[in-house]
Amino acid sequence: MENLQGVAVSGLELWQWRRQALAAARAADVPPEEVDWLLLAVADLDRLALRLESFRDRKNMTLRLSLPELDQLWQRRISDRLPVQYIAGVTPWRNFSLVVSPAVLIPRPETELLIDLAVEAVRRRGAGEQGSRGASEQVRQNSGMTDADWADLGTGSGAIAIGLAAAFPDATIHAVDRSSEALAIARQNAQQQGFAQKIKFYDGFWFEPLEALKGRLSGMVSNPPYIPSSIVPTLQPEVAFHEPHLALDGGEDGLDCIRHLIETAPNYLRPGGIWLIEMMAGQADAVAELLRQNGSYYGIKIYPDLAGIERFALAYRC
Numbered sequence: 538m539e540n541l542q543g544v545a546v547s548g549l550e551l552w553q554w555r556r557q558a559l560a561a562a563r564a565a566d567v568p569p570e571e572v573d574w575l576l577l578a579v580a581d582l583d584r585l586a587l588r589l590e591s592f593r594d595r596k597n598m599t600l601r602l603s604l605p606e607l608d609q610l611w612q613r614r615i616s617d618r619l620p621v622q623y624i625a626g627v628t629p630w631r632n633f634s635l636v637v638s639p640a641v642l643i644p645r646p647e648t649e650l651l652i653d654l655a656v657e658a659v660r661r662r663g664a665g666e667q668g669s670r671g672a673s674e675q676v677r678q679n680s681g682m683t684d685a686d687w688a689d690l691g692t693g694s695g696a697i698a699i700g701l702a703a704a705f706p707d708a709t710i711h712a713v714d715r716s717s718e719a720l721a722i723a724r725q726n727a728q729q730q731g732f733a734q735k736i737k738f739y740d741g742f743w744f745e746p747l748e749a750l751k752g753r754l755s756g757m758v759s760n761p762p763y764i765p766s767s768i769v770p771t772l773q774p775e776v777a778f779h780e781p782h783l784a785l786d787g788g789e790d791g792l793d794c795i796r797h798l799i800e801t802a803p804n805y806l807r808p809g810g811i812w813l814i815e816m817m818a819g820q821a822d823a824v825a826e827l828l829r830q831n832g833s834y835y836g837i838k839i840y841p842d843l844a845g846i847e848r849f850a851l852a853y854r855c
Contacts, residue, residue, distance in 0.1 A: 543599035543600065543601065544599065544600045544601070544602060544603045544604075545597050545598065545599060545600075546597075546598055546600055546603075546604055547595070547596060547597065547598070548592045548593050548594055548595035548596070548598055549593055549594075550604060551576075551580065551592065551598055551600075551604070552590060552592065552593040554604055554607070554608065555572060555573075555576065555587075558572045558608075558611050559572050561611070561612075561615050562615070565615045567614060567615060571614070571621040572611075573587045574621060574625070575607075575611070575621055575624060575625050578601075578625035578626075578627055579600055579601045579602060579607065579625060580598060580599070580600050580601075581598060581599045582598075610624045611624070617778070617779075618773075618774035618775045618778060618779070619775070619779055620643060620775045620779055620780070622637050622643045623637060623638060623639055623643075623779065626638065628643055628644060630644040630646075630648075630649065630694075630696050630700075631649050631652065631696075631700055631703075633696075633699060633700075633726075633730055635694050635695070635696055635699070635726045635730075636694070636722055636725050636726050636729070637694055637722070638718075638722060639779055639780070639781065640716065640718035640719050640721075640722060640781060641693040641694040641716075641718075641719045641722050641723075641781065641784070642693045642694070642760075642780055642781060642784040642785070643694075643780065644693075644694055644696040646843075647815075647842040647843060647844075647848060648696065648697070648760050648815055649700070650840070650842060650843070650848070650849065651697060651700070651758055651760065651813060651815060651849065652697070652700035652701060652703075652704050654813060654840060654849055654851060655687075655701065655704065655756060655758055655811065655813055656704050656705075658756070658811045658813065658851055658853075659705075659755075659756070659811070662809055662811065662853065685708055685709070685753070685754075685755040685807075686708065686709050686710075686711060686750055686753055686754050686755060687701050687705065687708050687709070687710050687711065687754065687755055687756045687757070687758065688710075688711045688712075688713065688744070688747060688750070688754055688756070688757045688758070688805070689701060689710060689711070689712045689713070689758055689759065690713050690743050690744065690757060690758075690759040690761070690798065691713070691714055691743075691759055691760065691761050691762070691784065691794075692712035692713060692714045692719070692720070692723050692738070693714060693716075693719050693722075693723065693760075693784055694719070694722055694723055694726055695712060695722070695723030695724070695726040695727050695736070696726075697712075697758055697759075697760060698710045698712035698723065698727065698732075698736050699726060699727060699730050699732055699736070701756075701758060702727075702732040702735045702736055703730075703732070706735075708735070708755070709735065709736075709737065710732075710735060710736045710737070711736075711737050711739065711747055711750065711754075712727075712736055712737065712738050712739065713738075713739045713740075713741055713742075713743065713744075713746055713747065714738075714739075714740070715740065715741060715742050715783070716781070716783060717740055719781075719784075720738050720740055723738060724738055743794075743797060743798065743801065744801050744802070744804070744805050747805060750805060751804055751805050752804070752805065752806075752807055753805070753807055754805045754806050754807060754810055755806075755807060755810055755811065756806075756810060756811035756812075756813065757798070757802050757805065757806060757810070757811065757812055757813065758811075758813045758814070759798060759813075759814045759815070760814070760815040761787065761794035761795055761798060761814060761815075762783070762784055762785050762786050762787040762788075762791075762793075762794050763787040763791045763792070763794065763795060763815070763816050763817045763820065764785045764786060764787055764791055764817060765787065765788070765789060765790055765791040766786050766787075766788060766789055766791075767789075768791075769782060769785050769786050772785075787817075790823075791817055791820060792820065792823060792824070792827070795814060795816060795820075795824055795827070796827060798812070798814065799812075799824075799827050799828055799831055799834075800831065802833075802854070803831070803833035803834075803854055803855075806854035807854065808854060808855065809853055809854060810853065810854040811851070811852075811853060811854075812828075812834060812850075812851070812852045812853070812854065813849065813850070813851050813852075814849065814850050815848060815849055816847075816848065816849070816850060818846045818847065818848070821839045821847035821850065824839075824850045825837055825839055825850065828850065828852050832855075833854060833855050834852035834853060834854065834855060835852070835853055835855055836851070836852060836853040837850070837851070837852045838850075838851045838852075839851075
């Protein structure tokens, strides 16, 4: 949603709308807390005012859109299962507020762990803890560097690229996506978060726009499409009907994009370079085996998300 001119409403009007929206959410089995999440995004309110309903007595409040427009969008949340993040036009991710639209996948909380894993992988690599195949003096000398080049492949909203830019202040982040609409949003987010000078954006397919960086990347991070094609239509309607299938569909077994990243990354990663992805529950064994069979990786590890699901695969370039 674009930033609109403020529209004045009374606190009583907004209170009445909130009560109706909460009732509609409960009746439609939509999480009621989404109502307040949306109001925090579009109104000059805070959590305490919502919890105490103290805004009811305010004569004038400012909304980013009119109450009829807000109600029309909320009805789409109920009837069409339009994600509330697309209604608000923003979503929180790590300590950022990112612009989102149906052109990009909504960044999930579990994906935040990719940044923490990247930071820890650099620490381990610098300490020479990654395994016997990475114990050469050259790798130990070069591997601790974060003032280098990292790639975020399939950047979407730019969330991972922005997270990497914040985690590695001296690095240059190269963010790639084959969707020009997604790249426009990613650039907007990078600008708003103050990282426009640290992130370079490329329109293209995975590593293809990064030919000049062959053998130079310190790390590659990706949240690629990993849902099997047959499963995509069966996902919850918020996902199946509204989020971009380009960012979801990973082919027949969900591993098409991951296979490609495993096969091509060794050409771009420097010795000791980090290969790190998110994957679907149940894919960990297959991904680990693909990495082992490739022969260009060591220190292969699988990490769980906060729910205990094996969600992330990490490896280092030999």
